[in-house]
Amino acid sequence: MYVHVPLILFLLANAAPPTDASLIARGSESLARAATRAHRHIFKRGAGLARDIRLSVRGILANDAQQPAAIGSARVYCVNQPSPGLLPNNGTATSPANPVGTATSPPSPSASASSSSSPWKLLQTYQGTSFFDDWNFTTGADLTHGFVTYVDENTAKSASLIDVNSAGNAVMRVETTPQVAGTRQSVRVQTVRTYTGALIVMDSVHIPTGCGTWPAFWSDGPNWPAGGEIDIVEGVNDYTNNQATLHTNPGCSMSSSSPSTLGISGTLVGGTDCAAADTGNAGCGIRASQTNSFGAAFNNNGGGVYIMKWDNTGITVWFFPRNSIPADITANAPQPSTWGTPMANFPASSCNPSNFFSDHQAIFDITLCGDWAGAVWGTAGVPGQDQSCAQITGVAQCQDYVLNHGANFTEAYWEVKYVQIYDQPS
Ligand SMILES: *[C@@H]1O[C@H](CO)[C@@H](O)[C@H](O)[C@H]1NC(C)=O
Ligand SMILES: *[C@@H]1O[C@H](CO)[C@@H](O)[C@H](O)[C@H]1NC(C)=O
Ligand SMILES: *[C@@H]1O[C@H](CO)[C@@H](O)[C@H](O)[C@H]1NC(C)=O
Numbered sequence: 001m002y003v004h005v006p007l008i009l010f011l012l013a014n015a016a017p018p019t020d021a022s023l024i025a026r027g028s029e030s031l032a033r034a035a036t037r038a039h040r041h042i043f044k045r046g047a048g049l050a051r052d053i054r055l056s057v058r059g060i061l062a063n064d065a066q067q068p069a070a071i072g073s074a075r076v077y078c079v080n081q082p083s084p085g086l087l088p089n090n091g092t093a094t095s096p097a098n099p100v101g102t103a104t105s106p107p108s109p110s111a112s113a114s115s116s117s118s119p120w121k122l123l124q125t126y127q128g129t130s131f132f133d134d135w136n137f138t139t140g141a142d143l144t145h146g147f148v149t150y151v152d153e154n155t156a157k158s159a160s161l162i163d164v165n166s167a168g169n170a171v172m173r174v175e176t177t178p179q180v181a182g183t184r185q186s187v188r189v190q191t192v193r194t195y196t197g198a199l200i201v202m203d204s205v206h207i208p209t210g211c212g213t214w215p216a217f218w219s220d221g222p223n224w225p226a227g228g229e230i231d232i233v234e235g236v237n238d239y240t241n242n243q244a245t246l247h248t249n250p251g252c253s254m255s256s257s258s259p260s261t262l263g264i265s266g267t268l269v270g271g272t273d274c275a276a277a278d279t280g281n282a283g284c285g286i287r288a289s290q291t292n293s294f295g296a297a298f299n300n301n302g303g304g305v306y307i308m309k310w311d312n313t314g315i316t317v318w319f320f321p322r323n324s325i326p327a328d329i330t331a332n333a334p335q336p337s338t339w340g341t342p343m344a345n346f347p348a349s350s351c352n353p354s355n356f357f358s359d360h361q362a363i364f365d366i367t368l369c370g371d372w373a374g375a376v377w378g379t380a381g382v383p384g385q386d387q388s389c390a391q392i393t394g395v396a397q398c399q400d401y402v403l404n405h406g407a408n409f410t411e412a413y414w415e416v417k418y419v420q421i422y423d424q425p426s
Contacts, residue, residue, distance in 0.1 A: 146367030
């Protein structure tokens with residue numbers, strides 16, 4: 001979530017030595033288009049960024065598709081995250097619209113869950129009328145360049161951007177005023193509590209969705225990327241498949257690019273290196289195979305539960321749709337060993353969490369456009385999106401859509417039943 005970036009670097013870092021020249025060529029073409037768009041977009045905003053982007057655009061556009069290494073030295077900022085259609089995990093092109101459709105069936109709920117049988121101890125529940133009590137509202141601009149202004153709690157309340165609804169669920173939404181100048185008001189909250197190692201449960205019935213949106217439920221530590229970043233729920237626009245991503249200091253990687261070796265139902269979005277510095281900040285991401293794990297499909301299914309476990313075995317993310325939430329979770333006695341194949345797993349063998357993650361705070365936010373949603377505005381063929389947002393909305397620019405079509409952002413809200421933080425007594 002922090003700083004999303006360069007497909008390019010990423011492609012180069014992971015495609016070298018290139019095994020398939022035509023893939024590189026296709027990639028470079030798309031990348032050049034994306035970078036040109038990003039450039040136009042960024043250019044209006046900041047001279048510093050524009051310089052970085054100019055550098056990268058020059059590198060890309062000058063690049064002959066037959067000589068992919070030529071763009072290796074170009075740094076790109078504010079280009080989209082690797083798109084799954086562009087960058088498969090083993091160097092072969094995948095078809096663009098590729099919801100994998102191999103969701104692992106969740107295990108049968110454990111009938112006899114009891115708190116005494118769980119290795120995890122509940123520290124805190126955020127729920128109902130007191131949901132917002134122990135979150136801090138971050139105010140101001142979005143560091144990932146979205147067209148939002150994050151507002152404080154009182155402003156959010158009086159503008160009806162936050163609420164606890166009649167179902168007792170916490171709601172966080174963006175401003176839907178038809179036209180705004182510059183930015184829309186939005187919400188970013190982070191837990192007052194910090195934790196090093198945890199099991200986090202987040203039960204949501206609605207994730208913000210629609211062209212222009214970029215919501216996330218994630219966490220990070222101090223001095224990014226030294227304290228590490230864990231993106232648990234994240235996606236953009238009309239995507240329907242979640243992405244979980246780590247961003248770290250150098251030295252953390254995924255032990256394999258093979259989903260079966262990792263023991264996951266998802267697939268790698270790019271390479272195995274999680275270091276921000278090595279990947280142009282992109283980190284290492286895993287896209288869920290479940291086509292109802294994000295966006296409208298998640299919402300239409302009543303949502304579900306995300307769980308992130310961070311212990312000395314690594315970092316693991318599970319997703320359970322509404323109708324298959326294990327009973328031990330609802331009984332507040334989580335038993336991860338009974339949950340079956342996770343969507344994402346980052347084993348400690350190649351990324352010891354104690355070296356790369358510390359003092360995290362969990363965060364909800366919603367931004368609009370920005371480094372990811374804005375950069376892929378013209379991109380089609382991602383799970384959930386056969387058409388690009390430019391085609392879907394008939395509006396050429398993400399910024400124009402966000403600033404002038406407030407009525408189209410009524411689905412841009414989180415509705416959260418609860419968040420729980422557990423720790424593991426040593
Ligand atoms: C890797 O590429 C081959 C084609 O060369 C393909 O058949 C296979 O499914 C790919 N494996 C994965 C895990 O994507
Ligand atoms: C939360 O906000 C308060 C004041 O607004 C600040 O003093 C405190 O340090 C913040 N806590 C965290 C954990 O960010
Ligand atoms: C945006 O809102 C308008 C007016 O309600 C509607 O006609 C249009 O279909 C919406 N576009 C999208 C992409 O939802």
